[in-house]
Amino acid sequence: MERKQFDIILINTLEEMGLRYNTALLDGLWLYMNFLQEENRKYNLTAIEGEEEIITKHFLDSLVFFTKYEPQPGSRILDMGTGAGFPGLVMKLYQPELGVLLVDSLQKRINFLNLLIERLGLKLVEALHGRAEDLGQQEEYREKFDYVVSRAVAPLNILSEYTLPFLRTGGKAVYFKGPDYQEELQEGEKAIEILGGRLKVIHKVKIPGLEVGRYLLEIEKVEETPARYPRKAGIPKKRPL
Numbered sequence: 001m002e003r004k005q006f007d008i009i010l011i012n013t014l015e016e017m018g019l020r021y022n023t024a025l026l027d028g029l030w031l032y033m034n035f036l037q038e039e040n041r042k043y044n045l046t047a048i049e050g051e052e053e054i055i056t057k058h059f060l061d062s063l064v065f066f067t068k069y070e071p072q073p074g075s076r077i078l079d080m081g082t083g084a085g086f087p088g089l090v091m092k093l094y095q096p097e098l099g100v101l102l103v104d105s106l107q108k109r110i111n112f113l114n115l116l117i118e119r120l121g122l123k124l125v126e127a128l129h130g131r132a133e134d135l136g137q138q139e140e141y142r143e144k145f146d147y148v149v150s151r152a153v154a155p156l157n158i159l160s161e162y163t164l165p166f167l168r169t170g171g172k173a174v175y176f177k178g179p180d181y182q183e184e185l186q187e188g189e190k191a192i193e194i195l196g197g198r199l200k201v202i203h204k205v206k207i208p209g210l211e212v213g214r215y216l217l218e219i220e221k222v223e224e225t226p227a228r229y230p231r232k233a234g235i236p237k238k239r240p241l
């Protein structure tokens with residue numbers, strides 16, 4: 001794909017979504033797409049490979065967050081199970097004044113992100129190798145974030161244990177979910193409550209060019225998470241709350 005075509009697609013869709021853009025964002029996403037494709041040929045980073053798919057399913061799907069939320073500059077955001085940086089690193093490109101922590105349990109994805117962050121010349125963003133269950137018990141990360149975002153990591157009853165311990169009271173978890181979220185909610189509501197969260201709102205959002213429904217589930221942190229959560233690595237998945 002030529003750079004010009006890339007810009008046209010992004011500009012048109014961002015306008016349709018009511019989102020702003022500037023040269024820095026387009027330059028950043030262009031570099032991101034090319035580096036992702038280059039590295040993806042060497043090892044598996046993402047199953048989504050084509051340019052138009054990367055734009056729609058990774059970039060625009062990540063940016064849809066900003067159609068509903070406007071974090072204050074300086075807000076601390078954690079992306080749990082970020083993979084190749086979605087949605088957290090794309091959000092950082094859109095709003096560079098956010099403090100973003102990208103976490104994944106797969107070292108090669110973190111290596112990729114560190115190289116990419118360096119190439120993009122971004123500050124106040126860190127890619128950290130670790131498991132949610134371990135980091136959530138560390139003082140440095142626990143109850144510290146204004147937002148936690150997560151896409152395609154686990155069903156709600158497990159995901160809430162992976163993420164809610166990181167939020168300060170009053171903070172928000174925003175989960176990127178497909179139409180199956182309703183079934184997940186039935187199982188997940190109890191877990192959310194145990195962990196100090198409360199389901200606040202479900203936004204149905206539209207990404208131009210994506211047929212499948214996208215939902216942003218917002219959970220508000222209303223109380224501190226009890227000290228015993230998250231449980232040891234592997235337990236949340238084996239014995240969901």
Ligand code: SAM
Nearest residue numbers: 081082083086104105106130131132151152153
């Ligand atoms: N969020 C990215 C996206 O939407 O493209 C990646 C989704 S990928 C299907 C799930 C990611 O979650 C993987 O990269 C995996 O390593 C990570 N993951 C799964 N369980 C985790 C855990 N307990 N702690 C940290 N990362 C985890």
